[in-house]
Amino acid sequence: MSDTADGLITEDMADLLAGTGLAYVASVNPDGTPNLSPKSSVRACDGENLVFANVASPRTIRNIAINSAVEINVFDPARRRGFRFRGTAELVHDPELVDLVAAELGPEYPIDGVVKIRVEAATPVWSPVYSSEDIGGGPTAGG
Numbered sequence: 001m002s003d004t005a006d007g008l009i010t011e012d013m014a015d016l017l018a019g020t021g022l023a024y025v026a027s028v029n030p031d032g033t034p035n036l037s038p039k040s041s042v043r044a045c046d047g048e049n050l051v052f053a054n055v056a057s058p059r060t061i062r063n064i065a066i067n068s069a070v071e072i073n074v075f076d077p078a079r080r081r082g083f084r085f086r087g088t089a090e091l092v093h094d095p096e097l098v099d100l101v102a103a104e105l106g107p108e109y110p111i112d113g114v115v116k117i118r119v120e121a122a123t124p125v126w127s128p129v130y131s132s133e134d135i136g137g138g139p140t141a142g143g
Contacts, residue, residue, distance in 0.1 A: 007047020008122040013083050014044035016074055020082075023074040025052065025115075027063035027089070035059050041101050042072060050085060050117040053101045055109050064089040070117055073125065080127045087119040 017023060023042040027035045037060050041053040050072060054061060064070065068088040075082030093113040102111050 008119050009044045009047050009050070009085075010122075013085075013122060016076060016083060017042050017044055017050070020074050020076050023052075023072050025060060026071045026073075027060050028067045028069060029059070029063060030066055035063055039072075041105055042074065043101060043104070045097060045100060045116070048119055050087075050119060051097050051101055051114045053098075053105060053109065053111045054091060054113045054115055055105070055111060057115070060115070061091055064091065064115065072117065075125060075127070077127075080129065082125045084121075084123050084125050085117065085119050086121040087117045089115050089117045092116045 021040055023039050025037050025039050025042070027037070029035050037057060039052045039057075041051075041055070043051055045051050068090060070087060070089045072085040073082060074085075091113050092115075094116075097114045097116060098111055101114050102109070105111065
């Protein structure tokens with residue numbers, strides 16, 4: 001990955017993307033409903049752009065051709081934190097970006113280009129720890 005120092009995407013964000021193994025990409029279907037697709041190849045390629053492999057993404061690719069708006073969420077459940085990235089996406093066939101993603105996936109995955117996302121906003125996501133009392137469950141029976 002290139003330097004992230006001058007962009008919205010921090011080194012911490014890039015590390016979480018690389019280490020978590022799964023991110024969720026939301027795009028907009030032609031009828032305006034959301035399309036949510038899990039992606040294991042989302043990586044930061046610099047401080048302003050994310051990429052993921054186009055392996056088996058027909059709906060996502062169709063959607064971004066019509067409406068390039070996407071949101072990507074990555075979350076580490078053990079640490080109860082993650083990040084939300086909002087931006088615009090396009091399918092590209094840049095050999096350098098394909099190689100970046102393909103190197104991690106391996107030759108068994110036929111990559112047909114990569115989706116490159118120009119990140120316009122990147123924000124943290126936290127999940128608080130809840131007890132049954134916090135959500136209205138009260139003490140357990142017999143307690």
